Amino acid sequence: MLVRYSAFLCVGLFRGALAALYNNTAGLVKLEYDFVIHLAGTAGNVIANRLSANHNVSVLLVEAGVNDTGISELQIPLLAARNAFFDPSLLWNYNTTSQTALNGRVISYQRGRLLGGCSSINLMYYTRGSRDDFNRFANVTGDSGWSWSSIFPYMLKVENFTAPVDHHDTSGQFDPSLHGDRGPLLPTLPGFPSPLDQRLLATTEEDSGRFPFNLDMNSGDTIGIGWVQSTSGNGVRSSSATAYLHPILDRPNLDLLVDTQATRVLQTGSRHGIPILRGVELANGVSGPRVTVHARHEVILSAGAVNTPQLLLLSGIGNRHDLAALGIPALVHSPGVGQNLQDHPLLSSSWSVNANDTLDAGSRNATLYGELLEQWDTSRTGPLVDTGGNLIAWLRLPSVFSGSEDPSAGPTSAHVELIPSNEWNSFSGEPMPESGSYVSVVTGVISPASRGSVTLSSANPFDPPAIDPGLFTNDLDVAVMVEAIRTSYALLATGPWKDLAARPYGLLADATTDAGLAQYVRNSTTSFWHPTGTAKMGTATDDTAVLDSKLRVKGAEGLRVVDASVFPFITASHPQAPIYAIAERAADLILSQLYEQVGEH
Numbered sequence: 001m002l003v004r005y006s007a008f009l010c011v012g013l014f015r016g017a018l019a020a021l022y023n024n025t026a027g028l029v030k031l032e033y034d035f036v037i038h039l040a041g042t043a044g045n046v047i048a049n050r051l052s053a054n055h056n057v058s059v060l061l062v063e064a065g066v067n068d069t070g071i072s073e074l075q076i077p078l079l080a081a082r083n084a085f086f087d088p089s090l091l092w093n094y095n096t097t098s099q100t101a102l103n104g105r106v107i108s109y110q111r112g113r114l115l116g117g118c119s120s121i122n123l124m125y126y127t128r129g130s131r132d133d134f135n136r137f138a139n140v141t142g143d144s145g146w147s148w149s150s151i152f153p154y155m156l157k158v159e160n161f162t163a164p165v166d167h168h169d170t171s172g173q174f175d176p177s178l179h180g181d182r183g184p185l186l187p188t189l190p191g192f193p194s195p196l197d198q199r200l201l202a203t204t205e206e207d208s209g210r211f212p213f214n215l216d217m218n219s220g221d222t223i224g225i226g227w228v229q230s231t232s233g234n235g236v237r238s239s240s241a242t243a244y245l246h247p248i249l250d251r252p253n254l255d256l257l258v259d260t261q262a263t264r265v266l267q268t269g270s271r272h273g274i275p276i277l278r279g280v281e282l283a284n285g286v287s288g289p290r291v292t293v294h295a296r297h298e299v300i301l302s303a304g305a306v307n308t309p310q311l312l313l314l315s316g317i318g319n320r321h322d323l324a325a326l327g328i329p330a331l332v333h334s335p336g337v338g339q340n341l342q343d344h345p346l347l348s349s350s351w352s353v354n355a356n357d358t359l360d361a362g363s364r365n366a367t368l369y370g371e372l373l374e375q376w377d378t379s380r381t382g383p384l385v386d387t388g389g390n391l392i393a394w395l396r397l398p399s400v401f402s403g404s405e406d407p408s409a410g411p412t413s414a415h416v417e418l419i420p421s422n423e424w425n426s427f428s429g430e431p432m433p434e435s436g437s438y439v440s441v442v443t444g445v446i447s448p449a450s451r452g453s454v455t456l457s458s459a460n461p462f463d464p465p466a467i468d469p470g471l472f473t474n475d476l477d478v479a480v481m482v483e484a485i486r487t488s489y490a491l492l493a494t495g496p497w498k499d500l501a502a503r504p505y506g507l508l509a510d511a512t513t514d515a516g517l518a519q520y521v522r523n524s525t526t527s528f529w530h531p532t533g534t535a536k537m538g539t540a541t542d543d544t545a546v547l548d549s550k551l552r553v554k555g556a557e558g559l560r561v562v563d564a565s566v567f568p569f570i571t572a573s574h575p576q577a578p579i580y581a582i583a584e585r586a587a588d589l590i591l592s593q594l595y596e597q598v599g600e601h
């Protein structure tokens with residue numbers, strides 16, 4: 001069966017021995033591939049790697065953004081939050097619509113625009129989500145292949161779990177039996193100690209009821225305080241570009257086109273009245289010529305939870321009434337496209353502390369910073385190898401939900417995440433204080449009840465879409481965030497923290513009442529950059545589901561989506577680890593369908 005399929009596919013004209021790299025459609029030598037994958041983001045590179053491993057399968061990977069190679073700031077973990085995502089040339093520079101529940105504020109909504117997508121600019125936290133998250137996926141799709149036990153082997157397939165750079169004894173810091181050692185991605189444990197580590201561990205001993213210790217938050221049960229795992233093996237960012245793409249640029253059956261935007265998917269035929277969508281229109285700039293490439297088998301959209309629904313809508317896949325209003329002919333009426341946007345609200349609060357070992361002095365001292373950079377450069381060690389926050393907390397706050405429906409997937413999914421860090425930080429634009437020492441706690445609403453949307457602002461593919469994450473549109477999420485701040489106060493009041501005498505700093509200091517805290521929350525919360533769910537998978541009978549459980553666009557042929565858009569519910573985690581695992585399963589689904597089809601010939 002494989003040989004017949006191979007013969008059938010072996011029609012590509014492969015030039016030379018290496019992947020062809022293009023930065024303009026004008027260079028493209030061929031316009032037909034077995035698979036056309038846009039785009040080279042977190043999930044897209046996984047698919048490109050797994051499909052092109054068969055040298056008879058030709059793959060074109062398209063990316064709107066730039067080459068990630070040689071941008072050294074992106075490689076340094078501690079700079080992730082500080083520099084990288086403020087460089088507009090690596091970003092889509094999106095903003096939200098005015099957020100009513102954030103007192104009308106417009107917030108920045110960054111997405112990576114480079115090889116590796118957001119995995120090339122993110123904060124590298126590597127958290128898989130919970131058993132209940134994936135069992136809920138299985139439940140709502142009617143596909144047991146998404147259950148925790150079915151997806152777990154793909155989680156292992158992703159990773160080569162790497163020893164921390166300082167080679168400290170990691171016993172009691174994770175469960176090695178839950179991790180892979182054969183995969184391309186390099187998650188690791190913190191490689192430089194923080195003075196907060198011992199305080200947090202001591203808190204889990206003093207108040208294990210409220211703050212239990214969790215040996216490995218990637219076991220399926222996320223709840224408790226534990227050592228964070230992050231995609232920074234060997235002290236360097238491990239992204240989907242470095243792990244899945246750079247190592248395969250020697251494959252002659254893979255072509256890569258950067259600096260080029262996909263503008264829509266095109267109909268190439270129909271079968272039994274169902275449109276076949278195996279064409280992709282590409283352009284370099286708004287006035288550049290439009291070039292169409294064809295996929296013999298499938299087009300795979302991996303543009304992320306903002307751009308995937310945008311592209312589907314531009315292609316005529318969406319709510320036919322909304323499309324008509326923009327003059328876009330509807331190919332597939334699919335009212336769920338762009339709906340169901342779920343994100344995690346993020347707030348950073350700081351406390352002024354009696355300590356002289358926070359990172360604040362270093363942030364203000366260019367000489368010291370230069371020394372740390374030099375250390376990272378020569379040995380990949382020192383404080384720059386971590387992203388800040390060696391131990392983090394995932395907690396349930398059931399009291400908030402007495403009388404209302406709990407939006408979490410179940411008892412292994414957290415309601416809030418707390419990331420304590422040993423310095424002042426803010427994600428809402430406040431200036432850094434000129435003196436003093438601080439401890440900060442990032443709080444996130446991890447099982448949010450609110451929903452938003454991505455819609456078109458015009459039919460021009462070069463216009464940004466209208467992004468409305470709907471943060472806090474459900475009041476329950478405000479209540480959870482307020483409770484998360486109270487929990488942060490409670491943490492800082494446990495015995496091991498008492499000597500710091502933490503005092504609330506900045507706007508937090510003025511929020512002394514319940515109403516004041518709720519206002520502080522609405523005034524200062526931003527996005528955790530975790531949009532998901534805008535082209536969700538589901539059952540055949542669920543009209544709000546854009547995809548079937550195999551991630552194929554319902555009502556069409558030849559088009560699949562593999563990225564954060566497919567989540568039916570946001571996971572109680574940072575999303576990159578689940579996206580990698582979902583992409584690994586998707587690659588298997590695509591290949592098995594390919595072998596089946598070819599077997600029929």
Ligand SMILES: Cc1cc2nc3c(=O)[nH]c(=O)nc-3n(C[C@H](O)[C@H](O)[C@H](O)COP(=O)(O)OP(=O)(O)OC[C@H]3O[C@@H](n4cnc5c(N)ncnc54)[C@H](O)[C@@H]3O)c2cc1C
Binds near residue numbers: 040042115125304311
């Ligand atoms: C600042 C920041 C910090 C984050 N921190 C973490 C973290 O610590 N841990 C974690 O797990 N997650 C984190 N995330 C989220 C996580 O990185 C993303 O959820 C995940 O990488 C998204 O993967 P994706 O494949 O869905 O999309 P992406 O990785 O965004 O990939 C989409 C790709 O498609 C390209 N593209 C889009 N439209 C087009 C078009 N029309 N034509 C051509 N190309 C196009 C984009 O340029 C991009 O390369 C963070 C995100 C950000 C922005």
Ligand SMILES: *[C@@H]1O[C@H](CO)[C@@H](O)[C@H](O)[C@H]1NC(C)=O
Binds near residue numbers: 002003006010055056
């Ligand atoms: C690729 O195609 C050739 C020629 O048809 C065939 O002999 C070979 O087995 C195929 N390889 C794979 C990995 O499918």
Ligand SMILES: *[C@@H]1O[C@H](CO)[C@@H](O)[C@H](O)[C@H]1NC(C)=O
Binds near residue numbers: 022023024
């Ligand atoms: C695009 O590729 C061409 C040919 O390889 C090269 O000369 C040019 O410098 C590249 N442009 C950019 C912006 O990278």
Ligand SMILES: *[C@@H]1O[C@H](CO)[C@@H](O)[C@H](O)[C@H]1NC(C)=O
Binds near residue numbers: 021022067068070256
């Ligand atoms: C990215 O840059 C590196 C180093 O300059 C180069 O080797 C590689 O070919 C480039 N990739 C693309 C897709 O242009």
Ligand SMILES: *[C@@H]1O[C@H](CO)[C@@H](O)[C@H](O)[C@H]1NC(C)=O
Binds near residue numbers: 092
């Ligand atoms: C988002 O807002 C910033 C700051 O106001 C602005 O520079 C940027 O151009 C905006 N982005 C878009 C896509 O309009």
Ligand SMILES: *[C@@H]1O[C@H](CO)[C@@H](O)[C@H](O)[C@H]1NC(C)=O
Binds near residue numbers: 139140
């Ligand atoms: C799926 O969810 C429904 C509604 O919550 C529940 O009644 C049912 O038991 C679940 N099924 C499985 C298999 O978990």
Ligand SMILES: *[C@@H]1O[C@H](CO)[C@@H](O)[C@H](O)[C@H]1NC(C)=O
Binds near residue numbers: 162183
């Ligand atoms: C995993 O990482 C280790 C240590 O860096 C390395 O020696 C090994 O070759 C890697 N395994 C694979 C399969 O890449």
Ligand SMILES: *[C@@H]1O[C@H](CO)[C@@H](O)[C@H](O)[C@H]1NC(C)=O
Binds near residue numbers: 356357
């Ligand atoms: C830092 O604080 C500790 C404990 O409060 C104190 O013993 C030490 O002298 C301080 N060091 C400096 C350099 O101020």
Ligand SMILES: *[C@@H]1O[C@H](CO)[C@@H](O)[C@H](O)[C@H]1NC(C)=O
Binds near residue numbers: 365367371
């Ligand atoms: C800045 O750091 C350097 C190098 O560690 C140190 O010698 C110097 O004293 C520091 N300056 C201040 C003002 O703390």
Ligand SMILES: *[C@@H]1O[C@H](CO)[C@@H](O)[C@H](O)[C@H]1NC(C)=O
Binds near residue numbers: 103507516523
């Ligand atoms: C919230 O912001 C509004 C203005 O946007 C301001 O009037 C109010 O004082 C702020 N409240 C708090 C608690 O910061």
